[in-house]
Amino acid sequence: MLQLLTNAPDEEPIVSVANGHNQPYDYVVGALNIIPRMEDLRRFGINPSQALKAMRLNPDYRAKMVREIVEIVSDPYLGKGYNSERDPQLFMTTPYSTNIRVGGGKVVIYNEKALLSQLKQYGLYKVADRFRDGNPIRIGILDTLRTPKDGFMGEVEGL
DSSP: OOOHHHHHHHOOEEEEEEOOOSOOEEEEEHHHHOOGGGGGGGGTOOOOOHHHHSOOOOOEEEEHHHHHHHHHHHTOOOOOOOTTTTTTTGGGGOOOOOOOEOOOOOGEOOOTTHHHHHHHOOOOOOOHHHHHHHOOOOOOOOSOOOOHHHHHHHHHHOO
């Protein structure tokens, strides 16, 4: 901290910060690394929409910056980038379909809400050999939502 104070330019603002219990401490603003959130900007007298506008790079300026960086690093470090127009043989394209084949060769259009009932009605399209004869299918679920699991687990067990 002492080094930050001694190396700070003379025009660097100094602010006093109090935590409510002790004497305030004086800090060089640059040492605090203040990052105001968008909802706090008005408290600092900053118009949030103007701040957002100032933080967005103009697309032309951004492209110019990227070109300059690429020029600096491309010769010694980077080769030419891949591009699907210039190098189409390097990219695969395949038609996308939301169709799902279920038991009996029946094809249904994927519908998140109807899929379980369709699997119950038609069964699985094909069961791998290692899951035949009642061998269990082990499923790992990473629950990142705060939703009750009871109903979901009941549906899974019903399969």
